[in-house]
Amino acid sequence: MKEGYVIDTSGVPNESELQQINKLARRSLSADEVFVFSVVLCDNEIDRDFERFSNQALETMAKLYVGKTGIFDHSMKGRDQVARIFSCQVEKPDGQTTTYGEPYVRVRARAYMPRTEKNKELITEIDAGIKKEVSVGCSVAHTLCSVCGADRKQEPCEHQKGRSYHRKGKDLICHHILDGAADAYEWSFVAVPAQRGAGVVKAFSNQEKGGAAMDYDSVMKSLTTGEAVTLSAEQAEQLHSYLQNLQQIAKHGQDHYEQLLKDTVRMAGLVQPDMKGELMMKMLRGLDYAEVCQVNKAFTGQMDRLFPPVSQIEAPSQKEVAPVADFDKFLI
Template sequence: MDSNNKDKLEKLNKFTRRNLSEDEVYIFDVVLCDNEVDRDCECFSVKALEKLKELFVGKTGIFDHNPKSSGQTARIFDTQISEDPNRKTSRGEIYTCLKGSAYMVRTAANEDLIKEIDGGIKKEVSISCSAASRKCSVCGQNRLSKSCPHKKGKEYGGKKACIILDDITDAYEWSFVAVPAQINAGVTKKSYGQPEYESGGEINGCDNETVEKLCDNLKKDVSRLCFLAGENYKLLKSAADKMSVSELLEFKSELEKKCRKNPVPDILSGDEEESLKSFRM
C-alpha cells in the first residue's frame, strides 16, 4: 500500500468502529461545489467554501436529497480547497472548488452502484447547506433581510446579476442527483484507478446486464436535461432513446453546456414550476 492510500485509510477509519482494510472499502473523490455561478444564478464565495470545507468532513452521501436513512450510501472523510490560477469564473475570480474524499464499505448490495460510479453514470452531485447571507452581486443587499430590484440572470452594467452565498451556518448532506445546480459538481477520477469507456460504447469490467442498467440510468439523466434545455423536449428525448452509451455521454455534455448558458428563470409559471419539480434535483 502506498503512502497516499495509507493516509486515506487512516482518515476514514476515524469514522468506523473498527479499522477497515483497503480491500473492504471503495474510495472516490468528488467536487462538492465551487465559486462559479450555477444554473440558479447563485454562487458560493471563497469564504463560504472555506467554511464548507470544515463542515462537510463526516457528512453522509444520499440520493436526491431524500433524508431517509435507508438512502445513506457514502461518507466524506476528508476535504480540501483547490484553486486553478489559469481558470477564471464568469465573475472574473480565480476558479476555486471544494473537493471531498468519500468512502463506501464494499457489499453485495452496493456492487452495482460502484460499477455505476466507475462507469460515469452516477456522477453528478448536489449539496445541502444553510447560508445566512444571500447578497445581490449588483448592490450587495442581503436578500434574506431585504429585497432589491435586481433580477437574477439579467444584465446590469454589462454583467449578469447573481446571488452570492456567504456566512455558512451548517452543512447537511450531499446527494447523487441527475441535474445538479452546479455544473462542475460531481465525481472525479477514482483514487485507486478507474475504467474508461471503449470506443464502441461498452464499459470495461461490466457485463451486458450491467451495461444495460447503466444505459437506462443515463437515458433518464439525459431526459431531465432535455426538459431543462427547453424547446423540442419530446423530439430531443426521442432521439436520446436511440443513442448508444458513447453518444448519450456526448449528448449529455452538450445539453449541460446549453443549460449553463440558459439557467432556470428566477420566476416560473405555475405549470412550469410543477413540471420542473418532476425533473430538477
C-alpha cells in the same frame, strides 16, 4: 456551484486516507474493504439560478462536509447511507477563471464506501462514470446582491437575478452571492437525469427558521420559489403527514360531493321525471361544486312545492299542490 460531480475514482485509499476513514468508520477497515473517490461538491462559478458561493462560504463548507453522508436521490426512505466524505478541501485548479473573471475555486471531497454486496452495483456505476452527478444541500446566512451588495435576506434591492446592470463602466449580470455557510446537509447521487440543471439544491427554507411547524403557506412558499429544495428526514416526515392529512380532508370532501350529486339526481327523478338519471348526472358533473349546490337547492324548492310535508292528522283534501305553471321557471 451547479451540482457536484465525481472526478476521480482511483478506488484505493492511501495510508493517511485510511486513517481518516477509520476515524469515521464503526470498525477498523482495511484498504481493500473500501472504495474511495473524489467529488466536486460546489464551486464559485455562477449557476443556472444566477447564484454562486463566496470563497469564504466554500472554505466553511469544506469543513462542514467532512463526515457527511451521500445517499441516492435525496431518498429519505430506507436511509441507504452509501458513501461518506472523510476529507474535504478548497482548491484552485491551475489557471481556471470564473465567468466573472476571478480565480476558479472549488470544494473537492474525498468519499469512501464499504465494498459490500449491497454497494457493489453502485461502485461499478461510479467507477464506470455512470453515477457522476451529485447534488448537495446546504444553508447560508447571507444572500448578497452582486450589483449593490445588499443582503437579500434582510433588505430587498431593485436588482433582479439574471438581468444586466451597467456599473462602473461595465455591464454586470446580477447574481446572488451565497455567503456565510451555516450548515451542510446530505449530498446525493443524482440518478434521475431530470434533476440535472437543478443546480445546488438549497435547503428547504423552513430549516433555516429552526424547523418551525410546517403549515400550508410555508410549504407552498418553499415549493414555488422556482428553486430546487431538499428536505431533512424530519421535514420529509412532516410534509408526509401534512399531505396525508390533506388527503384525508380531500377524501371527506369528495365523499360529500358524490353524495350531493346522487341526492340531486334522485330529486331530479322526482321533479323532472322525463329526464334520464344518467343525463342529469352527466350535466351535473360538468358543473362546479357551487353550481351543483344551486341546482340541488332549486330541486329541493320544487320538491317542497310538489310534495309538501303532510301532517298525519291532516285531511287529504286540504293538501296544497302548487300549480304546474310555477315549475316552469325551475326547468333547466
